[in-house]
Amino acid sequence: MLKIVGYPDRYSVAPGEKIAFKISLEEGSHFDARLVRVVHGDCNPEGPGLKFRHVKTSADGRHKGRPQRVDAGSxxxxxxxxxxxxxxxxxxxxxxxxxxxxxxxxxxxxxxxxxxxxxxxxxxxxxxxxxxxxxxxxxxxxxxxxxxxxxxxxxxxxxxxxxxxxxxxxxxxxxxxxxxxxxxxxxxxxxxxxxxxxxxxxxxxxxxxxxxxxxxxxxxxxxxxxxxxxxxxxxxxxxxxxxxxxxxxxxxxxxxxxxxxxxxxxxxxxxxxxxxxxxxxxxxxxxxxxxxxxxxxxxxxxxxxxxxxxxxHSDDVYDAGWETSVELTIPVDLKSGPYALHVKCGENDREATREEYIAFFVRPPRRHKDRRERPKVLVLASTASYIAYANHGEHITARGAERQMGRLLTFGHTDLYMYDHPELGGSLYDRHADGSGVCYSSRLRPNLNFSPQYHSWLGGHGSALYQYNADTHLYDWLDHKGVDYDLITDEDLHTDGYELLRDYRVVVTGTHPEYHSTPMWDAMKAWIDRGGRLMYMGGNGWYWRIAYHDELPGVIEVRRAEDGIRTWEAEPGEYHHSFTGEYGGLWRRVGRAPNVICGVGFIAQGFDISSYYRRGPDADNPRASFIFKDVPDEIIGDFGLIGGGASGIELDCITTNLGSPPNMLRLASSENHNSMMMLVNEEFTVVPPNLGGDQNERVRADLSFGETPSGGALFATSSIAWCGSLSHNNYDNNVSKICWNVLQRFADPEPFKGAF
Amino acid sequence: MVYKIDAERDRQYIEEFRAQPIGAHSPGLQRLLNIMRNDTTGYQIVLICRKPFAEWVLGTMPPNRLDGPIVVEDEPVFTSREEAEWEVFRRRWRRYTGEDINLPYRD
The missing domain is CATH 2.60.120.200 (Jelly Rolls)
Known part of the structure; x- marks a missing residue:
């Protein structure tokens, strides 16, 4: 069981600003705290192991604590x-x-x-x-x-x-x-x-x-x-x-x-x-x-x-309203990136975990005039998706999850705590106690799966990471490669728009940037159309349309309308966001399929094991030669911490009719997926008998690249599992090399050739 | 009509599962697992991780978490997830067929 939990009052904080942490203790009266930069949150012994870098601040030391509770119910x-x-x-x-x-x-x-x-x-x-x-x-x-x-x-x-x-x-x-x-x-x-x-x-x-x-x-x-x-x-x-x-x-x-x-x-x-x-x-x-x-x-x-x-609903929750336990002013010289307040109230043992990493991000300064001399690489942390999945509890509430995962549902100490505390509120994947879908999710409460060290029940066999902690595979690789980067969150992008992206040459996403508001979508498209270079490092991105609230910070809304991979369905007539009035559901249903942003779109999902990519004919296209520098391999990514391969969990492919630019190159495609990797439901009309990857040729991830007319480019890995392969063989592998080749070229100011 | 598990017909899949509890399965084994993994009573066997990547035990979750806590077993303690999968497979096989599988996960 988890003995200490908490949440920050914001997920993104700029240098010089304050951030407050609300901590609850299940035992004891004090806890120790320290600020760390999060490098790698995966303790799988097959990988590079946990990596946190201590940053000395005024938050270091012992603090008083007590139990704090959530008074749920609207x-x-x-x-x-x-x-x-x-x-x-x-x-x-x-x-x-x-x-x-x-x-x-x-x-x-x-x-x-x-x-x-x-x-x-x-x-x-x-x-x-x-x-x-x-x-x-x-x-x-x-x-x-x-x-x-x-x-x-x-x-x-x-x-x-x-x-x-x-x-x-x-x-x-x-x-x-x-x-x-x-x-x-x-x-x-x-x-x-x-x-x-x-x-x-x-x-x-x-x-x-x-x-x-x-x-x-x-x-x-x-x-x-x-x-x-x-x-x-x-x-x-x-x-x-x-x-x-x-x-x-x-x-x-x-x-x-x-x-x-x-x-x-x-x-x-x-x-x-x-x-x-x-x-x-x-x-x-x-x-x-x-x-x-x-x-x-x-x-x-x-x-x-x-x-x-x-x-x-008797289990609605927006703001837990806990008292602040630790407050910290972010040093003005603190490098942008992923951080956490590491809090600890004792030693871990078989029965209990007595530490937690309260994750947050340090963004670049808010005012444009303070953002001079910034790096050219920007990481977009998928905080909207982290909030969408906050306290994802289908392993507790939904029967059939074991069949879907293709293996036993794993409960760590965090999951046992989640089981005992439904008052924390569910994710946008959960249902309320009355069976209706949870359509609002907030960050002003403990978000138990938004944490380093959290191993998920649905994250692919092996490390079993999903969302935030899976993204630490990317942070680790960037750190290992010495990449100088800034980081912003989805909420920053929603609030600040295109202006926040404007000066960056490369945007690197996490493994599963699934949820986007209209302002986020518009800002990203505006940036791509003006020469931006997007490295889409995951799968099933730009899928669900969300809305942020006009007045309340940190809460998003989704309506599970029409179709798509849904764990609940909105009632007929309730497809429009209450926060904005916009028609909710899949971006695809308003003519903005993921393909329009990142060149590829969702095609299949399966949560047990991953597979590999086989080099495709377009890999030999001279336009892609920079990507395959020192990568002569026919097979790519037949290794990794997420399911044992680079292609897994959720996959995308090129579909021109949905908006993939016709000049996208299919560099490599995954193959040999098993029957549990299945075609997603918006991809068929009549239900086909061959949904699984062992029988359906459409079930594949397309490693893709294409230039934009404005001198920019799109690179898509098309798989959530991809980043789990980056560290293999001490980071010396074809997945890592391909990413490094792309990042170097994308950071180069030389425009990509936009026309024949 | 959902397929009815038959010991004579389905025994051929036991060794296949033992060889690889997690991963690609033959259609016959997958059908067996899809049926065995659905407990119509609403109770759910889960894997409790005691030490990440080192130690697991089994637990049983009631149909609704408001019905009570997860009942955690002290024994057996598994050192891999695959080993636990094998134990649960054996229990379910017994429930569906009445037969015991007297084989360890690894010889």
Whole structure:
């Protein structure tokens, strides 16, 4: 088990800026810290081993620590709200429960957690609408509807409470009734407990607990919530849903939140007369279709009135909000690149790991005028992809993963910690407890697989690295070769755009740069079109379109739309990002296939073993002669730490019809893949019987090169496993030589010949 | 209808798996593994790494992590992942066929 975890408040920091680290201890009261440059995070004895370079800073030394926890679960809160139980009132809403089997789920509450006083409207006991009244003196009374609501069905619920008499009426009405299903319910009773008028914030989808946390969350959608003065019949809600409301009805409105407004924000808009603004916490899903969605429009931008639902989850998390344990000002002369705060609370043994590397990156200075005399090589760290995969837990939650991996699922101490701490929140590959896909992922929480030394359950047999730690194979090679480089993150590129790339001659990617926002995509394309030289050192890049939030730092959104390799599917009608309104899903589905950026695109995946490349006819093209200098070999990369070969995990190939430039040279192609390396689903229409690489000639990685018309060039390795071969034979091998040849030529200012 | 594992027909794949637990398999062995690796009860055997690249044990994960902890076995301790794969293969073979495979991972 892992005994120390943490996260930085940012993944990218410039010299002279501060970075804060939030650490939690599972045992002990102190930990030691030191700053290290990350060179190689793979402890596989077949490779060069762990390499960290200590950098002396003020962070060095012993620090106090304590356990810190994540209070997960999304909700809406209205901070300043009058005491509802000062008179009779009625709450109406449309709800779509998604996990009715979980008990005690709050719909609306005005509740004093310390005094245990107030009212709570909830769904409990397998899906029954309920009301709880509490007087703060230990008296509690409850009324339940008596019939459970069904999962993923819309219900009109109405609850009236008269605090003076204790009279409570519940009504739950399915919008779609079914034969033989008894889910229509109405209950009424005079409860023995009279709630006091509680001056407390109003909560929706959560309730304040005694210990100060917010708990008893609701899993599901809420749409059209309405609060009325007085006790009203259930069908009164319908009158308020009309386009024009009878003026005689208006005086009864206390509050009426319209969730179809402000979808891009963390605020909810009360269109009632008092305009009580709501604040949503931990990012429940917005831009969600409501009870009245018809399918006539697929975007919340075009018909917001059909997207008035918020989908709350009991396991949503945006910001863990931990206290800072160590703060560090980055020395102004610290070289750009990958770093980590190494924290340690004891010695490792069989049962526990008592150290962690809290990874982050030092970028070049923010102001252009401070970026003089920089290196010509820039590494783009795939932080959007690291966040997309944050706490990727399919080995814990998804059955079938062992079959997919072709071997047993491996759990290290970090995975055991992940198993015990679902409150850390999942990745964009995981599902919420209610089965809906996780569409937002944040870096403001421990990201357990964004760390050196983390060996993944899906990273290919051998070192089993994936994403960040696999990218340390590249950092190690650059270090071994003495390459002077700067490093920026995806988030830097999203924020700063083309201007940040402009002065660099070469951009080197990591092993799996899969997730890109529109500003990132546009910036990279602008740079390539102006002579940039891209070394794409991985596979399955530029695949998913993502969005960053306008206001909240460090969080991305994906919608698993239409097709592509997905572990969950967005609901029909929910393909547009709530953060931007853009159509989400594969970049390929908006006419920007990966091939348009890097010359190749995703073709196959398989997670057990890797294979090799065989030199292709284009290798002898004089245009490629610089690449094969001192590389006469027919077979390339039949070695490596990731699956034993350079071609593995996820592969790309040249496809001109998808946007690969017609002048791309296919230098070499991989072969001899096994049946577990399979064609990806966007590459076929009718399901072919020969999906595996042992039977399908399209399953291959194309080592590729092509010049751009502006004197730049593209080089694509087309395989996630490629970088795992760089260090073989003390870095003296054909994979390393090819990369070195390309890097040297790409860094040379001489333009590539763009025309015949 | 999913293929039904048959000891007589599938015994030929035992040695193939023992020779190479992880890697390219024949179609017949792959079919056997695809079926054996799916536990319809939702329980999942996993490999617990005690010392990276040195020491592993087996564990069993319940269908839902909220149902309880992973049950970790103290023994046997494996010194390679392949050795663990062989042990799990033998257990699953016994479950599907009722037969024991009395062969060590390596002679």
């Amino acid at each position: 909700y809406m809160v209205v901070e300043d709200f009058p005491a509802l139980t000062s008179g009779p009132f009625t709450f109406c809403a449309m709800i779509w429960p998604t996990l009715p089997t979980r008990s005690d789920q709050t719909l609306l509450a005005q509740w004093d957690g310390a005094a245990q006083s107030g009212f709570r409207i909830a769904m409990t006991d397998g899906g029954e609408l309920s009301v709880t009244l509490a007087d703060g003196s230990g008296g509690t009374a409850e009324l339940k509807s008596g019939r459970p609501m069904l999962e993923r069905q819309w219900y009109a619920v109405a609850v009236s409470i008269d605090p003076a008499t204790g009279m409570v009426t519940l009504d739950q009405r399915p919008l779609q009734p079914y034969a033989q299903i008894a889910d229509r319910a109405h209950a009424s009773a005079r409860l023995a407990v009279l709630p006091k008028a509680v001056t407390a914030p109003l909560f929706m989808a959560g309730c304040p607990e005694k210990d100060g946390t917010v708990g008893r969350h609701f899993d599901g959608k809420i749409d059209d919530p309405l609060l009325l003065r007085g006790a009203h019949a259930a069908d009164r809600h319908d009158l308020y849903l009309r386009p024009v409301i009878d003026p005689a009805l208006l005086p009864d409105i206390i509050a009426r939140w319209d969730f179809s407004q402000g979808i891009r924000t963390t605020r909810t808009i009360d269109i009632g007369p008092s305009q009580y603004p709501g604040r949503i916490v931990h990012l429940p899903a917005r831009g969600m279709k409501g009870w009245n969605w018809t399918g006539e429009e697929m975007s919340w931008m075009r018909k917001p009135e059909h997207y008035g639902a918020i989908h709350f």
